[in-house]
Amino acid sequence: xxxxxxxxxxxxxxxxxxxxxxxxxxxxxxxxxxxxxxxxxxxxxxxxxxxxxxxxxxxxxxxxxxxxxxxxxxxxxxxxxxxxxxxxxxxxxxxxxxxxxxxxxxxxxxxxxxxxxxxxxxxxxxxxxxxxxxxxxxxxxxxxxxxxxxxxxxxxxxxxxxxxxxxxxxxxxxxxxxxxxxxxxx
Amino acid sequence: xxxxxxxxxxxxxxxxxxxxxxxxxxxxxxxxxxxxxxxxxxxxxxxxxxxxxxxxxxxxxxxxxxxxxxxxxxxxxxxxxxxxxxxxxxxxxxxxxxxxxxxxxxxxxxxxxxxxxxxxxxxxxxxxxxxxxxxxxxxxxxxxxxxxxxxxxxxxxxxxxxxxxxxxxxxxxxxxxxxxxxxxxxxxxx
Numbered sequence: 521x522x523x524x525x526x527x528x529x530x531x532x533x534x535x536x537x538x539x540x541x542x543x544x545x546x547x548x549x550x551x552x553x554x555x556x557x558x559x560x561x562x563x564x565x566x567x568x569x570x571x572x573x574x575x576x577x578x579x580x581x582x583x584x585x586x587x588x589x590x591x592x593x594x595x596x597x598x599x600x601x602x603x604x605x606x607x608x609x610x611x612x613x614x615x616x617x618x619x620x621x622x623x624x625x626x627x628x629x630x631x632x633x634x635x636x637x638x639x640x641x642x643x644x645x646x647x648x649x650x651x652x653x654x655x656x657x658x659x660x661x662x663x664x665x666x667x668x669x670x671x672x673x674x675x676x677x678x679x680x681x682x683x684x685x686x687x688x689x690x691x692x693x694x695x696x697x698x699x700x701x702x703x704x705x706x
Numbered sequence: 707x708x709x710x711x712x713x714x715x716x717x718x719x720x721x722x723x724x725x726x727x728x729x730x731x732x733x734x735x736x737x738x739x740x741x742x743x744x745x746x747x748x749x750x751x752x753x754x755x756x757x758x759x760x761x762x763x764x765x766x767x768x769x770x771x772x773x774x775x776x777x778x779x780x781x782x783x784x785x786x787x788x789x790x791x792x793x794x795x796x797x798x799x800x801x802x803x804x805x806x807x808x809x810x811x812x813x814x815x816x817x818x819x820x821x822x823x824x825x826x827x828x829x830x831x832x833x834x835x836x837x838x839x840x841x842x843x844x845x846x847x848x849x850x851x852x853x854x855x856x857x858x859x860x861x862x863x864x865x866x867x868x869x870x871x872x873x874x875x876x877x878x879x880x881x882x883x884x885x886x887x888x889x890x891x892x893x894x895x896x
Contacts, residue, residue: 697809704753
């Protein structure tokens, strides 16, 4: 009995602080570093989402450094064996919890509003983003954050609240100032 | 030095010459700072090596200079004023690349050269040689009757002449007259 209690305590301890996301991967083309005006395509896959305590997945947020501009969706995540609804590209959305989301994809459950999707993935998506015209080495970081019920307020049995953001690129805009020759006089 | 050392020195010299030639080819620098222009010169062309995706902002300061054509491009024309003197940083260009990022300003000083020649004459055909004086000094006189920056009326002979004073590509002229001497008749006895 004592052993069973220890095992149960250990299980709940682990689940209460566990990450729900696993098997993340990405491709980015072309590879950095980047100069102003370059267009970059990112493919990101979340291999598996394990909704501990029935915490369903709600959204993929794309975090961009200030040097990026013109974020454009190319491929929305799939919803294998998930709830009825669709992934909506959204620049901004405020959830019932007050959490301010965006930009990225968020799932709109058409059967039960605010529930997210029961799918465990895999979720593959892609987007394009452009390096802004700048003369300063602005931040070009790219990361993805996954949000679920715990963050959105869709389900009060909180879990999956500590999934860290997934870094895709860290760098700054490469600035190449022109070098002018000497002045000549005919 | 043995043969091998000589070979190394020659190789280093060759590489240095190639690098110098490459630099000249890349930037085409031929104008020495300060640049010299003639007073009241018009349509003087200034240029830098062109980068097609860049734009160029030129500024003309002092010397009575005024930009005439080419603002935004790598080549401009300038008209200069009449007041002689050295004008520091008279021509400035700032290149901006396609992203609008500016490079470092590039400048050149300009010396506006206003030549003048002291008038001489009129002469008689037999007058002695007279030195020619130009301002500023250091230029060269040319023309009929000019020998070693001096005017020889006897060499020129009777007539009107235009003498030219030249320096650094600039010219100015003076007019000189050589008259006939009086023709005296034979002595008469009343």
